[in-house]
Amino acid sequence: MARRRGVMSQQFKEELAKELGFYDVVQKEGWGGIRSRDAGNMVKRAVEIAEQQLANKRQ
Numbered sequence: 001m002a003r004r005r006g007v008m009s010q011q012f013k014e015e016l017a018k019e020l021g022f023y024d025v026v027q028k029e030g031w032g033g034i035r036s037r038d039a040g041n042m043v044k045r046a047v048e049i050a051e052q053q054l055a056n057k058r059q
Helices: 010-020 023-029 036-058
Strands: none
Touching: 010 023, 010 036
């Protein structure tokens, strides 16, 4: 199976991990070390940010 390229930049993912409080795990264990819940929360937050940016552009 081909590996899919990520949509979020590395910098953006790191900023989200810092905001959500699990960046220390990423530093120690890499992205594979985070919990599924943390990954889900990261995606949820990224969607919220994208929706806010879209709403701001429409105003």
